[in-house]
Amino acid sequence: MSAKFHVYLDHAKEFRFRLLASNGEIIAVGEGYKTKNSCLKGIQSIQKNAPIAVIEDLTLVKKDAKEPAKKTVKPAKKAAAKKPDAN
Numbered sequence: 001m002s003a004k005f006h007v008y009l010d011h012a013k014e015f016r017f018r019l020l021a022s023n024g025e026i027i028a029v030g031e032g033y034k035t036k037n038s039c040l041k042g043i044q045s046i047q048k049n050a051p052i053a054v055i056e057d058l059t060l061v062k063k064d065a066k067e068p069a070k071k072t073v074k075p076a077k078k079a080a081a082k083k084p085d086a087n
Contacts, residue, residue, distance in 0.1 A: 003027075005043050007036065015039035019046070 006018050014032030017039055021027045028046075033039040 007039055007043075017043050 001022050001024070003022050004020050006020060008016055008018075010016050010032060012032060014034060015036045015038070016032055017030040018026050019028040030039065030042050030046075033042060
């Protein structure tokens with residue numbers, strides 16, 4: 001089984017989505033949307049932007065600072081697909 005999105009109605013009758021990993025575990029949940037079309041656009045945005053999204057670690061705190069330090073981690077590059085040898 002591969003990862004997939006579930007679209008559903010919550011108790012407030014708003015459309016939501018959840019992203020399930022290939023093992024069925026919920027790994028992300030979207031906000032409530034008034035329309036199904038808006039919910040689907042939210043999914044499309046994640047599909048488009050997630051592969052290039054950076055990670056900002058806001059848990060790192062500078063000494064003597066009230067604001068957390070930001071540490072940006074760039075996403076790993078995808079490995080190039082190997083072409084089969086022609087024999």
